[in-house]
Amino acid sequence: MWKFGRIALALLSALALFGAVAVYGGWHGAGPLEEATTITIDDGATLTGAAHRLEDVGVIASADRFLLFARFLGGNAPIRAGEYEMPAEVSPSEVLRILQEAVPVQRFVTVPEGMPSVLVHDRLMANELLTGDIPVPAEGSLLADSYAYERGESRAAVVARMQAAMERELARLWEARSPDTVVRSPREAVILASIVEKETGVAAERPIIAGVYSNRLRIGMRLQADPTIIYPVTRGRPLGRRIRRSEIAAENGYNTYAMDGLPRGPIANVGREAIEAVLNPAETDALFFVANGEGGHIFAETHAEHRRNVERWYAIRRQRGEM
Template identity: 55%
Template sequence: MARRAFFAFVALLLVIGLPLLVAPWFGIGSPRGAPVTITIDKGSSLAAVSDDLERAGLVDSPRQFRLLARVLGGPDPVQAGTYRLIPGDSWRHYLRIMQEGRIERVSLTIPEGMPSVLVAERLRAEPRLTGAVAIPAEGSVLPETYEFTPGEPRAAVLARMQAAMTKTVAELWPARSERAVVTTPEAAVTLASIVEKETGKPAERRTVAGVYGNRLAQGMKLDADPTVIYPITKGKPLGRRIRRSELAADTGYNTYLKPGLPKGPIANPGRASIAAVLDPAPTDALYFVADGSGGHVFANSLGEHNANVAKWYALRRQRGEM
C-alpha cells in the first residue's frame, strides 16, 4: 500500500512539475523585456553560457537551462560572438540562435567623397568597435555601408573597407572605355575623387568626368577648387573663401597652378565616380559652373562659360551671398 502511494506521489509530481520545468524552454508565461546584448567567448562550455545568460537576466536557473539544453536542445555547439536576445523569449530560441551563430551585426556608413581623416574619426567614434586605427591613405577606402560585430577591431573593419576599394578598382579598370584619359588605376581614383567633390548630382558625374578628361587631353589646367582646399584641411570643409595666396601655392595638389592631376586623391571616391571616370560622357564641354539648384551648367567655349558665371554671380547677389 505504501509503495503504491509512493509511485502515485511521484506520478503526481511529474504531472504537476514537468510543465513547470519545461515552461521556460517554450517561453510559456514569460513577460518580454527590452533587448539584451550578451557576448559568448570562444570555447565557452554550456555551463559558462548558462551562467552568462543568468547574469544577463535571460534565465533564472542556469542548472535548469543546462538540463533542458542537453535533453531537448540538440548536439550542435554554441558559437562565439555577440548576440542580441530578448528577455521572455523561449530558452529554446536562445539556444538555437547561439548554435546557428546568428550574431548581432551593426553597420557603419562611409559616405561618398569622405576624406580619410574623417573616415578615421568615424571609426574612432564608434563605441562598439575596439582598438586604435590610423588614418588610411587617401583614396584607399571604398565608401559603402559595412557591417561589423560589436567588439571587432577598428583596424579589421578598415582593412575590409580598403580591400573593397582594391576589388572595385580591379573590377572596373578592365572595362574602361576609349574616352577614358587616365592611364593607371591610381590616376583613375585621383580623378574620381575630384569628380566626387565637384558634383553632388549622380546624373552629372559622367559629364563632369568628360569635362576634366577634355581638359587633361588638351593640356589645360583643371582649375578645381577642392584640390586647393585639400592640403589646407585634409579634406574637411574650409569654412571660408579660398585666398589668392592659396590659389598660388605649389602644394602638389593645386590644379590652378599647373596642368595635370594632383599628386594623389583628395577624398575617397565611390564606385559611381570611379566608373564615370573610366567611362566619361561624350561631350565637348570644357567648363562648368554652379546653376544655383545644386547642379551645374556646362559650356564648350570660354565666352559661353563667362556668361554662365555672370548669371551665377547675379543669382548669388540676389540671394545676398555676395
C-alpha cells in the first residue's frame, strides 16, 4: 500500500511538473508569428477584442488560451490604444507586456520651413496611412515642424494639430517681441516671416534679412522680394522658369515690386526661428542683399555697393553657364 502511494505521488508530481512546463511554454514560449508585423489597438478596445484580433492576424495561436493565461499570469494593467510592433515568434506574455507597457509606434510627417500649404496638402494626401480628405490649409496657418501621427488617423486631425501648434508658438513669441519690431500684429509677423523663409535657407541669415526688410518698411521703401512675385502665379509651387517682366509689374496684392508694405497674406508656412527673427531683427544698416554663390547672401547699405555685388553674382552665374 505504501509502495502504491509512492508511485501515485510520483505520478502526480510528474503531472504537475508537466503541467507547469506546458503552462510556462504556452505563456512564455515562442508564438506562431512568422514575420514581424504591427497591430493597431483602437481607443476603448478591450483585452478580449484585442485577443481575437491578435489571433486573426496570427500573433497568438488561441485567443481563449491567451485570455486564460493573461487572467492568472498577466497582471491587471489595462492595455493601451496605439499601433504596436510585434516581433516574429513573440510570446503571448510578451504580447501582453507590449500592449500594457510599450511605447506605440511613432510616425512623423514634417512641414519644412518655407513650405507652402499646397505642398503640405500634397504631402498629407500622399500619405497612405492617414485617412479622409482635406482642403488646402490657409497659407501660413501651419507651424513648420515634425508631427507624430498614428496609422488610420485623419488628415484633418493632423492639420488641426499643426494649426494649434502655430497659434501657441505665435502667441508665445509675440509676447516676447522686441519693441523695435516693425510688424504691428501677429499676422503681420507671419507674413514677413514667410518672406524671410523663402529668401534664405541659412538659419544664421534670418535675423539680418529680417533686419533688412524691417529697415525698408521703416523708411517706406518697397520690399522687392522675388518670392512675392512668384506666389500669386503658382500658389507656392515651383515656377520652373525665369520671372517675366509682366509678372514683375503685376498688381495682385502680393507682388512687393508693385506695391508698398507687406503682401496681403503669407506666402508660405514658417518656423519658430523666422518668426523670432522678425520680432527680434538684427541691428543692421543694410538695405540690400544678393546671393553670394555659396548658398548665402552678401549685404549692402547703399545701392551702388549692391550693384557691385549683383555684378559679381552675375559673373558667377555666367561662369556656371546659368546665364
